[in-house]
Amino acid sequence: MVLESYHAVNFAEWIGPAAKVWLIALLALFVGFAVLRWLLAVIRQGPAAGTLSTMEFLLAAAADLVLLSPRRTLALAGLTIKESIRRRIVIVFAVFLILVAFAGWFLDPGSNQPARLYLSFVLTTTSYLVLLLAVFLSALSLPADIRNHTIHTVVTKPVRPSEIVLGRVLGFAAVGTVLLGLMAAISYVFVLRGLDHQHDFSAAAREQLAVLWREARRGDSTSGITVSTDRVQNHRHTVYFDPSQETVDEQGARRGAIRTDMENGHEHEIRYVVPVDGEPQFSCGPPENHLLARVPIYGKLRFKDRAGKDAEKGVNVGDEWTYRSYIQGGSLAAAIWTFENLREEQFPDGLPVEMTLGVFRTHKGDIEKGVPGSLSVRNPATGDEAHVRTFASREFQTDLQVIPLEFQTGDGRTINLFRDMVADGKLEIWLRCVAPHQYFGAGQADLYLRARDASFAMNFVKGFAGIWLQMVLITGFGVLFSTFLSGPIAILATGGALLGGLFSDFLYQLSQHKVYGGGPIEAMIRLVTQQNVVTELPPTAQTTVAQMLDKAAEQWMWLIWHMLPDFRVLSFSDHVAYGFDISWGLLALAICQTLAYVGPAFVLAYVFLKSRELAQ
Incomplete structure (x- = not known):
């Protein structure tokens, strides 16, 4: 697994400076919005009336954001859940079940690392399906209600715009949570069943094991003598015989266990029983040490x-x-x-x-x-x-x-x-x-x-918690964009934020001119003229113009990179698939980043919704 810079972050040392930077950015955003609102009001109404209008708007906004009614918010969340069910979200769950049902045909349990293969499949599939669902549900809901005038039944009642926004976010998050919980349970069972297998021994191998046991009992050396299991899932194991851990039960039978070598990322325990005056009987246990959470x-x-x-x-x-x-x-x-x-x-x-x-x-x-x-x-x-x-x-x-x-x-x-x-x-x-x-x-x-x-089951839950955080973040962005954009444009904006967050590192490399082939315009020229990415372009006017445009584009990319969340911080798929524990500090860091974006997105969504005519 690749170690990223944020993997080694000490949360206790990180949270203080990070909170300070976040508060400064939030203050700058508030001041910028207040000044812009005041300028627009002054242009429309004059200095005195514009200033008064701005103050009234800010005071009303503060009241709306602070004096939220939990009862009304939960009621609106319930309406959002019913609306999501009417939109047939069960289709997404059905697609997931179909993919899992037929995945056994294509996933090879005999690969070098079958546990990594199965875990990567379920986590990646779940992530894509849930995030796509969050994009479409959150971005289309409010524009559809506005277009169909169904939102009038809500805004004509004593409901604050902040409660509408928060109710939407909570409702969509609740739908995604239930869906994600079902997917996690099915995925866990799917992984366990897909990886479960046992080996057996041929008659000759069993006879050789019995001979080795008798020689070991007599004190003869069995060092270097090995026996192989049969081939299952395209691999076999070698058994090294060491009966030093034997016990004797009440009936006088000797019981012990020996281990196989590590193959395809796992090993087995071979248990044996030797009845009084009988021959050793050997049985192979399930795979072990393949589902790990190393610290x-x-x-x-x-x-x-x-x-x-x-x-x-x-x-x-x-x-x-x-x-x-x-x-x-x-x-x-x-x-x-x-x-x-x-x-x-x-x-x-x-x-x-x-x-x-x-x-x-x-x-x-x-x-x-x-x-x-x-x-x-x-x-x-x-x-x-x-x-x-x-x-x-x-x-x-x-x-x-x-x-x-x-x-x-x-x-x-x-x-x-x-x-x-x-x-x-x-x-x-x-x-x-x-x-x-x-x-x-x-x-x-x-x-x-x-x-x-650490516990693999708990690590598996943490991995799905990362998907849940991504889903909540995208839901916040979707609701935000849906308050001032039409449905299709809101989907594009939310999807763009998702893609930008998933490829945040590439966006940064592109903004710093660290990608082979130059910026987007230069790369397009290379693509059309079929030139490789390391050869310098000829020093022509066309090249100069393209590089100047790329310089301007890189500044915008740098700005976008700073504004978008890094979804890699919220993705724990590699940790689970490669068998590394997701520390509580790393999970806390991901939660803080999610809240740092969802909170301002909620406030901005409220501002845009309140500014619309129908919200007055």
């Missing part, structure tokens, strides 16, 4: 080049995506993570280092085997370094290496991890590629300390 501790990444000197980045092996940098094998090149605030009581069973590395081969070698790498720890204060172990890595396959609290190095030294290598809570972990002419690719989040595992 990671990230370090700061830096690099050493092939000569062992400090480098800003590693080697570029030709990948256009520059998130990962590569270190050359068989050299002094290294990727180094510095961890802080480590305490021994956090890791009583050793330091669990989990990594998912990119592997770039300049020659195939033995393609069935991984590329060898090494892990070392280094004291950042003394510079003392100790080699921990050598391991084999495969392309983007998650590997867990536990560094013992005490271990011996190759030169016979005994190392106490926290006493000898941790200085003031800081520790460096060095990663090297051992194989010459091969490369390891590493990014910021590709190596971390796996502090613990």
Whole structure:
């Protein structure tokens, strides 16, 4: 999973400065609106009357926004819910059920990471359907009522415009909440059923397991002797026999469990029972360790080049995506993570280092085997370094290496991890590629300390909570645009806000002239003339004009980027699919961002609705 800047934000440190910036922006928006309203009133009515009119409007607005009636607001929300049901929102739910019903035909449970595949499918499908529903419901409702004059039955009663707006938002949010809850429950069951499977053993494998059990009971070594399961969902597992955890029940039967290797992102527990004077009976359990919610501790990444000197980045092996940098094998090149605030009581069973590395081969070698790498720890204060172990890595396959609290190095030294290598809570972990002419690719989040595992079910709920926040935000935008735009235009505006938020990072890169191929006008010229994105355009008048227009467009894009919410902050799909816990701080950050946009959108929607003739 790619580590974005906001993933590592400390909420307690973020909320103060963020609230200050938000209040300043809100104050500027209020002052700008008040001045604009006053200027328009002065032009129409004169200075004295215009000033009085503006003051009356602002006082009335303050009263409307503060003196909301919960009873009337909830009644209007109920009417909105009934209206949504009449618009046949059940169709969206039916589409979701159809997609889930037929997804089993196209989702391959035998893929390398089936859990990631299934989770990404249900979260992405749910997100798109619910957000599209929110766009159409919120943007079309008010214009349709105005066009059909049905809103007259509401505004002729003692109802404040603020209550109409808030009732719409709450009603649509309630509809989306119920729909999202049903989708979440169905998705959870779908994922569990789709990934559930068990393996069996052939008669020969069962006989070999029984032989291994008897040899282990006699004290003979079974090290290196393995047995394989049958092939299910396009994979099989290898069983390593270790009967050291046996127990004896009341009938005298021996019971124990052994584990398989990790394959396709999961493993199984093989349970066995040995009756008195009987043969061992083996049974395979369901998949385990595939639906996770890891709680990671990230370090700061830096690099050493092939000569062992400090480098800003590693080697570029030709990948256009520059998130990962590569270190050359068989050299002094290294990727180094510095961890802080480590305490021994956090890791009583050793330091669990989990990594998912990119592997770039300049020659195939033995393609069935991984590329060898090494892990070392280094004291950042003394510079003392100790080699921990050598391991084999495969392309983007998650590997867990536990560094013992005490271990011996190759030169016979005994190392106490926290006493000898941790200085003031800081520790460096060095990663090297051992194989010459091969490369390891590493990014910021590709190596971390796996502090613990949180509840996957709760993490799944948090993932859908992110979709709910996106739905509420889009509902707020839709209601806002529907107060002063016609239905089709309101849909376009709401959809544009959604797309801009989803591609916020690209919008920023475009506004800063960091995208290959230049701005939109220059890109269009390249497309028409079939020129690549890295070659400079010929220095003609046409090129100069296009780049000048792009400069102006970039300023507008920068302004739009600042105004639109970043929907990536509200999307937790990657966290759930890749098995990382969504921290409460990150969820709180997403909630604050949603409220920071929905609150002003509600106020602006009230202002626009009150300004219309029919709201008087």
